[in-house]
Structures are given as C-alpha cells and as structure tokens.
Amino acid sequence: MAVNRWLATGNYFTSYRDEQRIFATHLNRLFFFAFLCCLFVWPLLFEVSNKYMLVIDNILIAIVAIIGLNLLTGFAGLISIGHAAFVGVGAYCLASFARVIGDEHILITHAWPVMIILSGLLGAVFGAFVGLPALRLKHLYLAIATLSFQMIFEWTINSMTFFNQGQTISVGRVFWFTGQVMRADHYVFWYYVVLTVIIICWFMASNLLRTRYGRSLIAVRDNDRAADAMGMHPGLTKVYAFALGGFFAGVAGALHAYLYRGVGIESFTLHHSISYLAMAIVGGLGTLNGSFWGPLAIRTLDLQVDNLAEKAGHIFSANLSLATALRPLAFGLVIVLFLMFEPRGIANWWRIVKSYTKLWPFKY
Amino acid sequence: MSYFLQLVVSGIVVGSIYALSALGFVLIYKSSRVINLAHGQIIASGCFITYALNVWVGIPIYLAFVLSLIITFFLAMGVERLFLRRLIGEPIISVIMVTIGLMSILDGIIYLTPFGAENFSFPEFLPTTPIMMGDVSISWTQLVGVIITALLIGGFSWFFKKTTIGIAKRAVADDQLAAMSIGVSVPKVFGLAWATAGLTAAAAGGIIGNITGLNFDTLHAVGITVFPVVILGGLDSILGAVVAGIIMGLIQQFAGGYLDGNWGLNSTAEVLPYIILLIILLIKPHGLFGTHEIERV
Numbered sequence: 001m002a003v004n005r006w007l008a009t010g011n012y013f014t015s016y017r018d019e020q021r022i023f024a025t026h027l028n029r030l031f032f033f034a035f036l037c038c039l040f041v042w043p044l045l046f047e048v049s050n051k052y053m054l055v056i057d058n059i060l061i062a063i064v065a066i067i068g069l070n071l072l073t074g075f076a077g078l079i080s081i082g083h084a085a086f087v088g089v090g091a092y093c094l095a096s097f098a099r100v101i102g103d104e105h106i107l108i109t110h111a112w113p114v115m116i117i118l119s120g121l122l123g124a125v126f127g128a129f130v131g132l133p134a135l136r137l138k139h140l141y142l143a144i145a146t147l148s149f150q151m152i153f154e155w156t157i158n159s160m161t162f163f164n165q166g167q168t169i170s171v172g173r174v175f176w177f178t179g180q181v182m183r184a185d186h187y188v189f190w191y192y193v194v195l196t197v198i199i200i201c202w203f204m205a206s207n208l209l210r211t212r213y214g215r216s217l218i219a220v221r222d223n224d225r226a227a228d229a230m231g232m233h234p235g236l237t238k239v240y241a242f243a244l245g246g247f248f249a250g251v252a253g254a255l256h257a258y259l260y261r262g263v264g265i266e267s268f269t270l271h272h273s274i275s276y277l278a279m280a281i282v283g284g285l286g287t288l289n290g291s292f293w294g295p296l297a298i299r300t301l302d303l304q305v306d307n308l309a310e311k312a313g314h315i316f317s318a319n320l321s322l323a324t325a326l327r328p329l330a331f332g333l334v335i336v337l338f339l340m341f342e343p344r345g346i347a348n349w350w351r352i353v354k355s356y357t358k359l360w361p362f363k364y
Numbered sequence: 365m366s367y368f369l370q371l372v373v374s375g376i377v378v379g380s381i382y383a384l385s386a387l388g389f390v391l392i393y394k395s396s397r398v399i400n401l402a403h404g405q406i407i408a409s410g411c412f413i414t415y416a417l418n419v420w421v422g423i424p425i426y427l428a429f430v431l432s433l434i435i436t437f438f439l440a441m442g443v444e445r446l447f448l449r450r451l452i453g454e455p456i457i458s459v460i461m462v463t464i465g466l467m468s469i470l471d472g473i474i475y476l477t478p479f480g481a482e483n484f485s486f487p488e489f490l491p492t493t494p495i496m497m498g499d500v501s502i503s504w505t506q507l508v509g510v511i512i513t514a515l516l517i518g519g520f521s522w523f524f525k526k527t528t529i530g531i532a533k534r535a536v537a538d539d540q541l542a543a544m545s546i547g548v549s550v551p552k553v554f555g556l557a558w559a560t561a562g563l564t565a566a567a568a569g570g571i572i573g574n575i576t577g578l579n580f581d582t583l584h585a586v587g588i589t590v591f592p593v594v595i596l597g598g599l600d601s602i603l604g605a606v607v608a609g610i611i612m613g614l615i616q617q618f619a620g621g622y623l624d625g626n627w628g629l630n631s632t633a634e635v636l637p638y639i640i641l642l643i644i645l646l647i648k649p650h651g652l653f654g655t656h657e658i659e660r661v
Binding site: 133136137139140141144145147148149152155158159270274277278281285324326327332333334335336340 | 399447450451454456457458460461462464465466467468469470471472473475476480588591592595599630631634635638639641642645646649
C-alpha cells in the first residue's frame with residue numbers, strides 16, 4: 001500500500017506480498033472486525049430461546065466441519081462421502097475418554113480445550129489413514145473408499161459394546177472461570193466457544209492457503225502431473241489434505257459432543273455425510289467464504305421446511321409425517337438446482353454483490 | 365455339510381439379485397462414466413410400482429412386473445434427459461452430487477407415498493411349500509427370482525453382442541469421439557443406458573420385493589451394497605457384475621452363517637463387503653474384469 005490509494009481507481013497490487021494480504025484494504029479490515037464485534041455482542045442484546053440458539057450452534061459447528069471439507073474437496077479436489085464419519089471420530093474420541101475415565105472427570109470438564117484439540121488430532125490421524133488409498137487411487141475410486149470408511153465406521157460403532165452400540169454416551173458439563181456452565185447458559189456459552197473456534201479455523205485456513213502447503217493442494221487438484229513435475233508429491237499431498245480435513249472434522253465432532261452433552265451414532269450417518277457435501281457445494285466449492293454460506297443455507301432450509309410441514313400438518317392432519325418427506329425433497333431439489341444453475345454456489349452471489357456495491361452507483 | 369450347501373444356495377439367490385442390481389449400475393457407468401448413487405431408490409421405486417399395479421390396480425403379477433419395467437424404463441430416461449444431460453462434461457463431483465440430489469428427491473417422493481412408512485408384502489402367487497433337494501431347501505419365489513435374473517442377464521448380454529443399439533452402446537463406451545464420427549448419437553445412447561439401467565433396477569426391485577417384502581430400508585440398502593459388488597467386478601464389466609454379485613452374495617451368507625455369534629461379532633454381513641471393497645481398491649483397483657485404465661497418482 002505504498003502509493004496513495006485514494007488516487008487509484010481500483011485495487012492495484014504492485015507486489016505479490018500486497019496481493020496475498022488477507023485484507024486488501026483498511027476498510028476491509030474495519031468491516032471485518034465490526035462484523036465480528038456484532039457477532040459477539042448480539043446475544044447480550046437479544047434474548048434468544050434455547051431452541052434457536054441450538055440451531056445457531058449447529059450451524060456454527062457445521063461451518064467448522066465444512067471448512068475442513070472445503071479444504072479437502074474444494075481445494076484439493078478429493079471427494080469425501082465420509083465426512084460425517086470423520087466428525088464422528090472426533091466425537092467418539094471424547095466419548096471413549098468419557099467411557100474410560102468417567103464423564104465427569106476433570107480432564108473432560110475442565111481441560112475441554114485440550115480435549116477438543118486432541119479430538120481434532122485423532123480426526124487428522126484417521127483422515128490420513130483413510131487417505132492412504134490416495135497414494136494409488138484417483139477421483140471416483142477415492143470417493144468410494146471414503147464411502148466404505150463411512151460404512152465401516154457406522155458398523156464399528158453399532159456393534160461394539162465399548163461404544164454403547166451407538167446409543168448415547170453422555171459427556172459431562174464443562175467448567176468456565178465462573179464455575180460450572182449450567183443449563184440456562186449452556187447454548188450461549190457454546191455459541192461463544194464455537195464462534196472463537198471458527199475464527200481461529202478461518203485464520204488457519206486462509207493463512208494456510210497463502211503458504212506453499214496450501215498452494216500445493218490447489219496445484220495437485222488442477223493438474224497432478226504438473227504438480228509432480230514442480231516437485232510436489234501428489235500422493236502425499238492428498239494424504240495430507242485428508243489429514244487436514246479430518247482435523248477440522250474432529251474438532252467439529254468434539255464441539256458437537258460437548259454441545260449435545262452426549263454422543264450417539266445417529267448424528268454421524270451416511271445421510272449426514274451427504275448433507276455435509278451438499279453444504280459445501282451450495283456454499284461454493286473452492287472458496288473459503290462458501291464454507292459459511294453453505295451450512296447457513298442448508299440448515300435454514302431444513303428449519304423452514306420443518307416449520308412448513310408443521311403448518312401443513314395441521315391442515316391435512318394426515319398420519320404420514322410430512323416433515324420426513326419434505327426434508328429430503330427440498331434438500332435434493334436445492335442440490336440439483338444449484339448444480340444446474342449456479343455450480344459455483346452462494347459464494348458466487350456474494351462475489352457479485354460485493355463487486356456491485358464496490359462500483360455503485362456506476363456501472364463499471 | 366447341509367448347512368454349508370444351504371448357505372451356498374441362499375448365497376446364490378442373494379448374489380443373483382446383487383448381480384442384477386449391479387448390472388444397471390454398470391450399464392450407466394460403462395456408457396456415460398456416471399456413478400449413480402440413486403440406484404437403490406430406482407430399485408425401490410420399481411418394486412413399489414409393481415406392488416401398486418398388482419395390488420391397488422389389480423393387474424396380474426406378471427403383467428404388473430412387465431408394466432413396471434416399462435414405466436421405470438421411461439422414468440429413468442426422463443431422469444437422464446432432465447438432470448444428467450445438462451451436466452455432460454462437468455467435473456465429476458457435480459455429476460456425483462446430482463445423483464445424490466436425485467436420491468434425496470426420490471427419497472422424498474417415496475416418503476410421500478404409504479411405502480415410506482409402512483411395510484407391505486406381495487400376495488403369494490407361487491406355491492408356499494419350499495422345494496427340497498436333499499437337505500437343501502429353496503422357496504419357489506427365490507427359484508423364480510433366480511430364473512428371471514438369469515434370463516434377463518442372458519438377454520442383456522445377447523442384446524449387447526448382437527443388436528445395432530447394443531453395438532452403438534459399446535462403441536460409445538469405448539470411445540465417444542470415434543462413435544460420434546461414425547454417426548452414433550451419444551446423448552441418445554446415454555439416455556438409453558439410463559433407461560435400460562432403470563429397467564434392470566425395476567426387475568431387481570420386483571424380485572427382491574417378492575423375496576424379502578417391501579421395506580424401503582432394505583431396498584435402499586441394496587443400492588449401496590452395489591458399490592462393493594461393482595468395484596470387485598470392475599466398474600465397466602457386465603460379466604464382472606454378475607460374477608462379483610454372486611461372490612458377494614456367497615460371502616455375505618457365509619459371514620452371516622459362520623462369523624456371527626462367534627468372537628463377539630454380529631451382523632458382519634453388513635460390513636464385510638466394504639472391507640473387501642477397501643482391500644480390492646488397494647491391491648487391484650480395476651476389479652476382477654474391469655479395464656486397466658486407472659491412472660496412478
């Protein structure tokens with residue numbers, strides 16, 4: 001930002017260093033921090049019912065998982081139909097601790113940040129392990145390998161007594177500096193925690209994408225032979241991408257376990273893997289801000305469909321549950337319509353809106 | 365020994381159903397390189413259409429079966445025309461996701477019908493006493509199912525070898541550009557591939573429905589078990605689908621018969637196909653009969 005920016009007619013970068021800044025202008029940074037402040041302050045100003053706070057927490061946790069999936073599928077180009085299983089690995093890491101040392105043990109209730117990171121690391125280990133076939137396989141075959149990991153994961157949890165055969169394993173309430181977080185504050189407390197985690201994850205991911213390790217993901221996605229010629233190891237890069245995706249998923253899983261104060265298999269099924277993929281696609285693959293739009297859109301859609309089904313249920317008073325029918329229908333339609341008409345996702349709309357407001361009131 | 369033979373027989377019955385289901389999957393993959401995740405839903409809808417025609421409309425079962433084949437033939441063709449045709453040449457993840465979206469839509473539609481929530485079973489139209497061969501028994505529905513499966517698979521093999529359309533399909537599978545240059549309409553072949561896949565799926569659905577009853581979850585699960593089968597057989601080989609289907613059926617039955625209950629294991633039949641799938645992917649990714657075209661990283 002050496003030249004006088006007010007004289008320039010746009011953002012012209014004169015060095016690569018300039019171009020790679022996270023915030024291109026001071027105004028950008030200002031807006032960003034103002035927005036963050038809003039996110040932190042609004043729960044203090046408005047009273048939100050626990051039901052909606054839970055929905056918001058859910059969206060935020062999905063965002064953490066989707067950042068991982070976006071790195072894996074969007075940036076590294078590896079389709080994962082087993083992301084819910086990675087999330088499940090994180091959650092069940094916590095659950096196994098709860099099984100072994102008891103769910104009110106000091107490690108779980110007091111050292112929860114450590115546990116969350118530990119779950120993330122275990123997720124990364126499993127991610128790398130599942131990614132091992134990537135040393136030999138490409139595209140489709142890899143996607144099917146992740147699908148089979150999902151099925152094996154579900155079976156393992158469902159059949160082992162250690163994991164309570166998929167039934168809920170409870171996780172204790174955590175402590176904050178002010179004492180135990182009780183029911184009234186539970187959801188707001190986890191809102192703040194997850195929000196902080198998202199900000200950290202976002203900075204991690206966007207900084208990663210500015211380094212050689214992040215760029216190598218994109219290089220391998222675009223052309224792995226060229227990447228090979230440039231001195232990267234495509235296979236290892238893919239394994240590493242899986243580990244990254246697994247880490248974020250594991251963190252999301254631990255957060256999910258703490259939020260629900262329990263872990264059960266019903267949150268980590270194939271169905272959830274598919275909806276994670278849908279979130280990534282609707283948000284926009286290969287864009288970081290797409291990871292925020294996708295969960296927001298899909299979860300809001302789910303909520304609206306549920307409300308609609310509830311209303312319609314009063315009119316029809318039929319014995320079939322309208323929600324179970326309408327939810328997959330709306331979900332499928334959204335995926336298909338997005339893929340056909342806006343394959344770049346909501347992130348593309350965001351880009352359009354941004355460039356429009358930048359130029360307004362001029363046309364170009 | 366008779367236990368073993370019984371497992372072999374039921375393995376072949378289950379396996380031939382897998383073979384028929386996998387056949388539809390392979391047909392689509394072979395000509396258009398699309399992985400169809402909605403296959404289980406198409407199987408289920410074929411089964412439900414047969415039931416609706418038979419019980420609710422009152423058409424005789426064999427006629428209803430044939431009618432449902434025809435209906436799903438056009439249904440699948442319409443699906444290809446509506447959703448898949450636009451995505452020719454798009455990246456692979458878009459195509460996979462569209463079939464996933466399709467799966468959700470079909471799920472939703474099925475949940476709107478009574479089949480989503482309740483279980484039905486076909487009225488008995490064959491003798492209920494099983495046929496005994498020594499110690500081994502096989503029920504009439506299973507026998508008829510296996511025979512129909514064998515006939516259909518034989519018919520399709522003949523169709524691909526001899527008819528003009530079949531040869532056009534193989535040409536497209538081999539090289540799309542070359543096929544286009546000799547006057548084969550590639551989009552038409554894609555549509556036809558989906559249509560025939562729908563037809564085989566409906567046939568598989570009808571047979572499974574007769575053997576196990578109309579449960580959406582069971583029918584849906586067959587669609588996912590098709591993955592290990594096609595990977596084992598090779599994604600683009602019809603012979604592979606048949607052989608691998610029967611192998612998978614046998615493995616599942618043996619696992620259910622010998623592993624379950626021992627060493628604290630249960631329902632191993634559900635997971636074993638996927639473990640085999642992973643092993644196959646690691647050591648022989650193109651499967652038993654698939655073409656060796658996998659690019660190594």
